[in-house]
Amino acid sequence: xxxxxxxxxxGIADGSIYxxxxxxxxxxxxxxxxxxxxxxxxxxxxxxxxxxxHDGGRPLWLALVAAFAFAFxxxxxxxxxxxxxxxxxxxxxxxxxxxxLFILVNAAAGWIWGFTNRGFPSIFPSGVxxxxxxELSVESLGIIAVLLAVVALLGLLFQRTKLGLAMRxxxxxxxxxxxxxxxxxxxxxxxxGLAALLGALAGVLVAPRLFLDVxxxxxxxxxxxxxxxxxxxxxxxxxxxxxxxxxVTENLAGTYVGAVGADLKVLVPLAVIFVVLLVRPSGLFGxxxxxxx
Amino acid sequence: MTALLEIEGLxxxxxxxxxxxxxxxxxxEGDVVAILGPNGAxxxxxxxxxxxxxxxxxxxxxxxxxxxxxxxxxxxxxxVAHVPEGRxxxxxxxxxxxxxxxAYTRRDAAGVRADIARWYELFPQLAQRAGQAAGNLSxxxxxxxxxxxxxxxxxxxxxxxxxxxxxxPMVTRxxxxxxxxxxxxxxxxxxxxxxxxxxxxxxxxxAYVLEAGRTVLAGPAGQVRSDESVRRSYLxx
Numbered sequence: 006x007x008x009x010x011x012x013x014x015x016g017i018a019d020g021s022i023y024x025x026x027x028x029x030x031x032x033x034x035x036x037x038x039x040x041x042x043x044x045x046x047x048x049x050x051x052x053x054x055x056x057x058x059h060d061g062g063r064p065l066w067l068a069l070v071a072a073f074a075f076a077f078x079x080x081x082x083x084x085x086x087x088x089x090x091x092x093x094x095x096x097x098x099x100x101x102x103x104x105x106l107f108i109l110v111n112a113a114a115g116w117i118w119g120f121t122n123r124g125f126p127s128i129f130p131s132g133v134x135x136x137x138x139x140e141l142s143v144e145s146l147g148i149i150a151v152l153l154a155v156v157a158l159l160g161l162l163f164q165r166t167k168l169g170l171a172m173r174x175x176x177x178x179x180x181x182x183x184x185x186x187x188x189x190x191x192x193x194x195x196x197x198g199l200a201a202l203l204g205a206l207a208g209v210l211v212a213p214r215l216f217l218d219v220x221x222x223x224x225x226x227x228x229x230x231x232x233x234x235x236x237x238x239x240x241x242x243x244x245x246x247x248x249x250x251x252x253v254t255e256n257l258a259g260t261y262v263g264a265v266g267a268d269l270k271v272l273v274p275l276a277v278i279f280v281v282l283l284v285r286p287s288g289l290f291g292x293x294x295x296x297x298x
Numbered sequence: 299m300t301a302l303l304e305i306e307g308l309x310x311x312x313x314x315x316x317x318x319x320x321x322x323x324x325x326x327e328g329d330v331v332a333i334l335g336p337n338g339a340x341x342x343x344x345x346x347x348x349x350x351x352x353x354x355x356x357x358x359x360x361x362x363x364x365x366x367x368x369x370x371x372x373x374x375x376x377x378v379a380h381v382p383e384g385r386x387x388x389x390x391x392x393x394x395x396x397x398x399x400x401a402y403t404r405r406d407a408a409g410v411r412a413d414i415a416r417w418y419e420l421f422p423q424l425a426q427r428a429g430q431a432a433g434n435l436s437x438x439x440x441x442x443x444x445x446x447x448x449x450x451x452x453x454x455x456x457x458x459x460x461x462x463x464x465x466x467p468m469v470t471r472x473x474x475x476x477x478x479x480x481x482x483x484x485x486x487x488x489x490x491x492x493x494x495x496x497x498x499x500x501x502x503x504x505a506y507v508l509e510a511g512r513t514v515l516a517g518p519a520g521q522v523r524s525d526e527s528v529r530r531s532y533l534x535x
Contacts, residue, residue, distance in 0.1 A: 167402070174388055174399050181386040184349065185451065186374035186403040 010139045012260045013253055018145035019228075020252020021152035022214075025207035026222070026229035027236070027244035028159070029200035034238050036176035036196040037088065039099040043106035045222030045229070047083070048204030050110050051076035052212050052221060053118050055205075056125055065126055073205055080201025081194045088197070089190065115219045125212035148210050155206065156245055163241075172196060224271060228255070231274030235281050237291020247289065251277060300362065302327040302487050303348075303455055308356035310340075310347050317343040317352070319511040323489075325455065325504075330481055330488045332502035332519065334495050334532050339508040341491040342383055345457045348489075349373050349380045360455065375403050379453035383460055385444040389433030393424055396432050396443055400450030410450065417446040420476055438469035445473070449480060456488045462497065470494065474501055495532035499523045507532075 026044060033041045055072035059065050087106060091098050129147035133140040163169035175182045175192035182189050204222075211225055232251045236243025251274050259270035281288060301324040310318040318340045325331045333341045347354045350370040358365045365373055379400075380386070388396050397417065401410040418425035421442045427435060432443055441461055448456055461477075462470040474497050480486055481501070492498035499505060505522040507515035515522060522528055 167398070170391075170395055170398060171402060174391065174395075177390050178386075178388050180351075180370075180382075181388055182399075183370035184374055184380050184382065184386050185399050185447070186371050187399075188369075188371050 007139050008260075011141060012256050014141050014149075015145050016253035016256035017249050018142075018148040018252070019214075019256060020232065020249035021148050021245075022207050022211045023225060023228040023232045023252055024152055024245040024248035025155065025203050025210065026225055027233040027248045028155070028241055029203040029207070030229060030233050031238060031241050031244045032196055032200040032203070034233075036172075036193050037092075037099065039096060039103065040230075040238070041200070042100070042103045042226075043110055044200065044204050045226035046107050046110040046114070047076065047080065047201050048208035048225075049217075049219060049221045050114050051079070051201070051205035052125070052208035052217060053114055055209055056123055056212070056217055057118065059126065060123075065128065069128070069209055072209065073202055076201040076205035077198040080204075081198040083201070084194045084197035085190075089193075111219055118219075120219060122216035122218045125209070125217045127213035128209070144213070151206070151210065152245070155203070156241075159241065168195075227271065228252070228274045231277045233288075234278050235288055237288030239292060240288065240290035243288055243290025301325050302361055303489065304357065304359045305344070305348075306357040308344065308347060308354060308358065310343055310352045310354040312343075312352065317511055318347065318354070320356075320513070321508060321511070322513045322516075323506050325487060325489050327487055328485045329503040330490060330501050332495075332498040332505040333489065333491045333508060334498065334505060334522075334528070335508035336531070338510075340511040341508055342459055343511075344508070345380060345382070345459050345489070345491060348457060349378060374451065377451070377454035378457065379448035379451040379455070380457040381444045381448045381459060381461065383463065385440055387432050387440060387444050387447060390431060392429050393432055393435070393443060394428045396447050397424075397450055400447035401452075403451060413450055413452075417450070420479075421446060438465050438473070441465060441469075441473060442476075445477070449486065454487060456486050458488060458490045458492075460491055460493060462492060462494050470497065477501060495528070499533075 026048060029044050030040060033039065051072045054075050055068045058068035058071055083106065087102060088099070091102055127144055129144040132143050134143050134146060163173055171187045172192045172195060175187055175189045176196070179189045207225060208222060212221060215221060228251055229248065232248030233244045235250060236245070236247025255270050255273045258265045258273050259267055303325040305321055305323040308318050308321040309316070321340065321344055323331065323333070333344065335341050343352060346352045348358060348365065350365070350368055350373050354366060360376060360378065363376070388399060397414050398410070401413065404410055423439050424443060424446065427439070432440065435443060445461065461473055465473070477488070478501055481488065490498055490502065499519045499522065502519040505517065505519045506513055507522065507528060515525060515528065523533070
């Protein structure tokens with residue numbers, strides 16, 4: 006029983022990391038109508054920025070804050086310089102641009118930091134906490150707490166502030182938004198910045214659990230896709246819940262299904278994507294129509 | 299005296315297709331001006347040109363300041379509120395959120411709250427459905443919401459594109475009653491495009507008739523109403 010709870014909590018922690026990246030995907034999907042394939046690579050790049058600063062002798066917290074700021078500004082710059090010029094050019098064009106961005110960012114990171122593995126420090130102390138007689142990893146609990154805080158903050162931003170309302174409006178009805186005086190381009194830029202920030206968060210949370218290299222986020226992106234597809238690509242809540250489900254099933258299958266083990270557990274999200282697309286294409290929380298109105 | 303809004307020699311095209319060939323309209327401060335004309339005359343295009351939604355040449359000035367080449371959001375922030383065909387609301391957002399978005403450019407939070415309360419008083423249907431998605435409202439309620447949304451900007455100039463389109467006659471009456479009330483109370487300047495020429499000329503001080511992208515007739519509403527060709531073409535008697 007204790008083992009089972011540990012696996013579930015670790016699964017929710019993994020799912021929280023996927024959830025942060027899935028939230029980034031959903032944010033951009035809702036405003037731009039595309040899936041940003043480069044989201045993971047942007048996150049990896051920001052994680053390397055944090056690693057580079059920390060490796061150069063800066064304290065970890067400062068390196069993280071700088072990396073988050075870098076990610077936020079970088080995300081806005083990418084929207085302004087690469088996405089805005091092809092806005093309205095059709096889904097395929099935009100998808101190709103994000104794929105190009107994927108390759109560009111990946112290669113740039115390799116060029117700057119090389120292709121070797123680096124260890125990345127965790128912001129949480131190692132060790133376990135006893136909760137109700139069960140030993141749980143402090144890091145896992147910390148990751149879950151961070152994601153819950155992020156979800157709460159995003160909820161406050163989008164539901165309680167004028168800026169958040171304007172961002173939602175700009176994503177839903179750009180023309181109507183312009184008529185009430187909203188600078189739609191600026192809102193989209195902000196959305197990309199926010200998404201890049203969430204991605205960077207996922208990056209620095211997952212890096213200590215794996216090794217940091219240029220392919221850090223490849224696997225995480227697949228799981229985040231699965232989470233977002235399961236929850237519904239247009240639902241932030243769905244993205245988080247979907248990612249948790251993915252994280253938990255992945256860990257349970259890896260632990261208890263002998264045939265799956267650690268090597269094949271990446272098949273779990275792929276199977277989930279397949280089944281969801283087959284049975285309920287809009288996902289658990291998504292609205293049936295995900296076209297832009 | 300110069301008018302609040304002056305349009306001179308306005309030309310516009312959608313790609314290779316010319317839609318406006320020279321429209322001249324003046325809207326004096328505090329007045330209601332109606333634009334009449336058959337389908338395809340360029341009425342909607344004229345309003346879209348005013349809020350920067352089509353490419354144009356010519357002169358458009360709001361209180362002497364040129365609007366040509368400005369972005370739609372910039373024009374809104376200068377105080378021009380546009381209720382487009384199709385209403386320009388946010389169907390997925392709640393009624394209350396729609397109204398708050400209407401006041402997006404304003405900084406006086408207390409004034410906005412007071413204005414929203416005032417609109418709920420004028421349109422009790424909106425108050426009952428404050429927390430519902432705007433897309434669930436009836437056609438008439440959506441048009442009320444669109445107009446309330448536009449007026450929450452506290453505009454210097456309100457542009458209305460076919461407010462009666464698709465509405466029952468009684469609902470249209472109510473809507474125009476409210477427009478008249480707003481005009482009397484707040485002196486809001488309005489530029490109105492309307493198929494229902496009778497209603498439009500009742501509310502308007504001045505009227506312009508567009509045909510094939512040109513101004514062909516202009517004058518005080520009473521005079522336009524008694525014009526022989528207008529009566530036959532648009533008033534139906």
